[in-house]
Amino acid sequence: MGVLEKIKEIEEEMARTQKNKATEYHLGLLKAKLAKYRTQLLEPASKGPKGEGFEVQKFGNARVCMIGFPSVGKSTLLSSITETESLAAAYEFTTLTCIPGVINYNDTKIQLLDLPGIIEGAADGRGRGRQVIAVAKASDLVLMVLDAQKSEEHKAKLTYELEKVGIRLNQERPDITVTINKTGGVKLISTCQLTRIDEKQVKNIFSEYKIHNATILCRQDVTIDDIIDSIEGNRKYVRCLYVYNKIDTISIEEVDMIARQPNNVVISCHQKLNFDYLLEKIWENLGLVRIYTKRKGQPPDLGDPLILTHGRNGCTIKSAVEQIHRDLIKDFAHATVWGKSAKFMPQKVGLNHILCDEDVIQIYKKAKTSTKAKESNKLVSITEKKDVKKEAKDMKDQKAKDKKK
Numbered sequence: 001m002g003v004l005e006k007i008k009e010i011e012e013e014m015a016r017t018q019k020n021k022a023t024e025y026h027l028g029l030l031k032a033k034l035a036k037y038r039t040q041l042l043e044p045a046s047k048g049p050k051g052e053g054f055e056v057q058k059f060g061n062a063r064v065c066m067i068g069f070p071s072v073g074k075s076t077l078l079s080s081i082t083e084t085e086s087l088a089a090a091y092e093f094t095t096l097t098c099i100p101g102v103i104n105y106n107d108t109k110i111q112l113l114d115l116p117g118i119i120e121g122a123a124d125g126r127g128r129g130r131q132v133i134a135v136a137k138a139s140d141l142v143l144m145v146l147d148a149q150k151s152e153e154h155k156a157k158l159t160y161e162l163e164k165v166g167i168r169l170n171q172e173r174p175d176i177t178v179t180i181n182k183t184g185g186v187k188l189i190s191t192c193q194l195t196r197i198d199e200k201q202v203k204n205i206f207s208e209y210k211i212h213n214a215t216i217l218c219r220q221d222v223t224i225d226d227i228i229d230s231i232e233g234n235r236k237y238v239r240c241l242y243v244y245n246k247i248d249t250i251s252i253e254e255v256d257m258i259a260r261q262p263n264n265v266v267i268s269c270h271q272k273l274n275f276d277y278l279l280e281k282i283w284e285n286l287g288l289v290r291i292y293t294k295r296k297g298q299p300p301d302l303g304d305p306l307i308l309t310h311g312r313n314g315c316t317i318k319s320a321v322e323q324i325h326r327d328l329i330k331d332f333a334h335a336t337v338w339g340k341s342a343k344f345m346p347q348k349v350g351l352n353h354i355l356c357d358e359d360v361i362q363i364y365k366k367a368k369t370s371t372k373a374k375e376s377n378k379l380v381s382i383t384e385k386k387d388v389k390k391e392a393k394d395m396k397d398q399k400a401k402d403k404k405k
C-alpha cells in the first residue's frame with residue numbers, strides 16, 4: 001500500500017477515534033506515524049526533476065508569497081501593488097507559474113510572488129500544490145489570500161495544507177532541546193509544569209521513531225505535536241497575514257467582524273481599498289530595520305540605508321557592521337548612534353547595542369598603528385623600561401653608598 005493510502009487510513013482512524021484521556025496515547029502515536037509518512041512523501045519532491053519547482057531568483061530585501069484557492073484575486077493584487085502585470089480572469093487556474101513583482105516601500109524592495117491557486121490535497125501533490133507550498137517554505141512572509149465571501153473553512157483548509165508539509169503559521173518554535181544518548185532510556189526534563197504531555201507518552205512517541213535513549217528538555221508547556229515537530233526537525237515557522245479580498249461583495253458589518261481578528265487584513269482590489277494598511281502590516285511582519293550611516297562631519301546618507309532584519313533578539317550594531325563590510329568587525333572600536341535606540345544624542349555604543357528602525361550610526365575604527373609608529377611606540381616603551389631599570393640601579397648604588405658611610 002502506498003504512502004498516500006497509509007496516510008489516508010491513519011487520518012480516517014484519527015477522525016473515528018474519540019478524543020479523551022484513554023485514547024490520548026493512541027492518538028499521539030497516530031500523529032507520529034502520520035508525521036513520518038508525510039516526511040517520506042515530501043522526500044521525492046526535493047529529489048524530483050529540477051525543472052518541476054518554481055525557481056525564482058530571490059530579489060530585494062525580503063520575499064513574500066501569496067497562497068490561496070483559485071480566483072481569490074492574487075494576480076489582481078500583484079498587479080495593483082507592484083509594477084508587474086499578472087493576468088487575472090474569472091476562470092480558475094489562470095496563473096500557472098510563479099510571477100514575481102517588487103513592492104517599493106520605505107526605501108526597501110520587497111519581492112512579492114504570485115502563484116497558481118492551490119486546492120485541497122495540494123500537499124499530497126494535487127495540482128502544482130507541492131511546488132507552490134515549497135515557495136511558501138522559502139518565504140519570509142506568507143499572504144494567505146482569501147475570498148471574503150467564502151467562510152473560515154478556506155482559511156482552515158489552507159492552514160492544514162501548509163501544516164502537512166511542516167509549515168507552522170504565526171507560531172514560535174517551541175523551546176525543546178532533544179539530546180540523543182547512548183544509554184539511559186528516554187528522560188523528560190522540564191523547567192516549567194507540563195500539563196499536556198507526560199513521560200510515558202513521550203517515550204511511546206520516541207520508540208515510534210526507534211529512539212530509545214534521549215533527554216528531552218522542555219522550557220515551556222509543550223504539546224505532543226511540538227514533541228513530534230522537534231524529532232522531525234524540518235519545521236518552518238513563518239509569519240502569515242490573512243488577506244480577505246473582494247470586501248466589496250460583503251456587508252460592512254461582516255467586513256468589520258473579519259477586520260478585528262488578529263493578522264487579518266481586509267481589502268478590495270477592485271475598489272483599491274486598504275492597500276496602505278496591507279503594506280504597513282507586511283512591513284511590520286517582515287521586521288525590517290533601516291539603518292542610515294554617516295561619516296565624521298557629514299550629514300547621514302539618507303538615500304541608501306542598510307536594511308537589516310529583526311532577529312530573535314533584535315538587530316545589533318554587529319549585524320550592521322557585518323553588512324557594511326565583513327572585515328570591519330576586527331577594526332571596530334565603537335559607534336555613535338542617533339535615533340530611537342539612543343538614550344541621549346549621540347550615544348557611544350558597542351557591537352551588542354540593539355538598534356531601532358531609522359537610527360543613524362557612525363562607526364569608529366581602532367587607531368591604525370603603522371609599523372613606524374609601532375616601532376616608535378615600542379621604542380618609547382623600551383626607553384621607558386631602560387629608564388626604570390637605570391633608576392632602580394641608581395637607587396641600589398645610592399643605598400649601598402649610604403650603608404658604607
Ligand SMILES: Nc1nc2c(ncn2[C@@H]2O[C@H](COP(=O)(O)OP(=O)(O)OP(=O)(O)O)[C@@H](O)[C@H]2O)c(=O)[nH]1
Pocket residue numbers: 068069070071072073074075076077087088089090091092093094095096115116117118245246247248249267268269270271
Ligand atoms: N468583486 C471583486 N472581484 C475581484 C476582486 N479582485 C479580483 N477580483 C476578480 O476575481 C477573479 C479572479 O482574480 P485573479 O486575480 O485571477 O485571481 P487569482 O487568485 O490570481 O486566480 P488564479 O490565478 O486562478 O489562482 C477575477 O475575475 C477578478 O476580476 C475584488 O476586489 N472584488
Ligand SMILES: [K+]
Pocket residue numbers: 070071072088089090091092093094095
Ligand atoms: K482566476
Ligand SMILES: [Mg+2]
Pocket residue numbers: 074075076087088094095114115116117
Ligand atoms: Mg492568478
